[in-house]
Amino acid sequence: MDPTFDMDARNARPISKPKILVLSRLPPATTTAPAVAATVVKRWNSSATTTAAAGTTATTTTTTRGAYRSPTPPTGVPLSRILSNTFPLSYSESYSQWLKRTGLQEAEKAVLSCLPFYPEPDATRRARSLKVPIGESNHINEFEITRTTSEPISNELVVLHGYGAGLGFFYKTFDGISNEPGWRIHGxxxxxxxxSSRPKFELKSKSADPLVRTLEAEDFFIDALEAWRIERGIESFSLVAHSLGAYLGASYATKYPGRINKLMLVSPAGVTRSSYAVDSGETPEMPLPEMKAKAPLWFHYLWECNVSPFSLVRNTGPLGPRFVSGWSSRRFANLPSKEARALHMYAYTIFNAPGSGEYALNYLLAPGAYGRRPLATRAREIPCPTYWIYGDNDWMDINGGQEACNNIADRWPADLVSVSNSGHHIYLDNPQELNYHIKKFMRTNY
Structure with missing residues (x-):
């Protein structure tokens, strides 16, 4: 991730009192529903009672907004526990991977080559990698997917990753959604x-105003996205964005109204309101989530000093792949071995690359992924329909998404979905169900 929209909608508005929410089970779209537990969807814009899917019992429950459940990001782990974690990659294997490491483009290609239509097309799809110039000798890396059939392209879908990631992590999404007629996909x-280019990130403004600094950090990313759109000659597009990408996607939508047709926010970061907000200014009408010290002091210190966690990988040479394996071995455990290895090396190569966009994090999010400009407050400014998706075991707080949807309700359609058997990385945990919702999102004319 609307409104009675201000053309200058970058100043957050006070949050309104919570409304009564209707919880209902929606019928499946024309797509075939995945063979998993049915998803519960909260729809804010529908005035009529929703009918139940065939073979199910229609249930409608009226609820008020529940108490906040603060996010539980992996920040509160004691340093001693982190240092004692088991890294499954042996020292010799780590050294071997370090010696054989490739460039970013090669690592990305190894992941994308798991797709049946890349590098060679299949019967219905073809793809290509592009370096799109955006000025100042910078470029945006793009993975474009089109259908080989003759129908005209009438819709554009952009997919954006989150913090520390890359477009390759969405390879299962690309495979699952790229056969929609009339759509062109841009990862x-x-x-x-x-x-993409990795220019040095530094704030040009000398202002001490934290809001000014946060807006400049947002502009680093969203102005580049706008330059990409102009260079590609795309009038408008729909956007699916994950985590930090969703936070930035909402900022792009408000700064450049009319360019995003509809916005899907997948496990978005920076939604929940907190005392970290730089533009709150007033006492909110609803209680803030408890800001208990879930993260140890050393974590807060490193975050506020803008120390990148990836510097550990960059500065340890042959041990870098071993450190990454502590995360990748768990994250990719359920994937086929070829795909898991390709993603591990892709992640290592990204983490090991020169630091750039990661140094904007402190200006955008506070420890615990609380937004400096929380989306729950400013979601009302988003000038398009939104679709909010969380995993049922997500450490991003779905209550923040509920508040955001409640705040949008009288302006634009807003759906809230919980995807089963998944955490923050829904596109890997349950790609089948996520793809079902993305295709429904693509097919819905709001």
Whole structure:
């Protein structure tokens, strides 16, 4: 991730009192529903009672907004526990991977080559990698997917990754959604991430106002996205964005109204309101989530000093792949071995690349992924329909998404979905169900 929209909608508005929410089970779209537990969807814009899917019992429950459940990001782990974690990659294997490491483009290609239509097309789809110039000798890395059939392209879909990631992590999404007639898919690396240019990130403004600094950090990414759009000659597009990418996607939508047709926010970061907000200014009408010290002091210190966690990988040479394996072995455990290895090396190569966009994090999010400009407050400014998706075991707080949807309700359609058997990385945990919702999102004319 609307409104009675201000053309200058970058100043957050006070949050309204919570409304009564209707919880209902929606019928499946024309797509075939995945063979998993049915998803519960909260729809704010529908005035009529929703009918139940065939073979199910229609249930409608009226609820008020529940108490906040603060996010539980992996920040509160004691340093001693982190240092004692088991890294499954042996020292010799780590050294071997370090010696054989490739460039970013090669690592990305190894992941994308798991797709049946890349590098060679299949019967219905073809794809290509592009370096799209955006000025000042910078470029945006793009993975474009089109259908080989003859129907005209009438819709554009952009997919954006989150913090520390790259477009390759969405390879299962690309495979699952790219056969929609009339759609062209654009997987992008944010400026400063993945295979996009990695210019030095530094604030040009000397202002001490934290809001000014936060807006400048947002502009680093969203102005690059706008430059990409102009260079590609795309009038408008729909956007699916994950985590930090969703936070930035909402900022792009408000700064450049009319360019995003509809916005899907997948496990978005920076939604929940907190005392970290730089533009709150007033006492909110609803209680803030408890800001208990879930993160140890050393974590807060490193975050506020803008120390990148990826510097550990960059500065340890042959031990870098071993450190990454502590995360990748768990994250990719359920994937086929070829795909898991390709993603591990892709992640290592991204983490090991020169730092750039990661150094904007402190200006955008506070420890615990609380937004400096929380989306729950400013979601009302988003000038398009939104679709909010969380995993049922997500450490991003779905209550923040509920508040955001409640705040949008009288302006634009807003759906809230919980995807089963998944955490923050829904596109890997349950790609089948996520793809079902993305295709429904693509097919819905709001």
């Amino acid at each position: 992008l690396d944010l400026l400063g991430y993945g295979c």
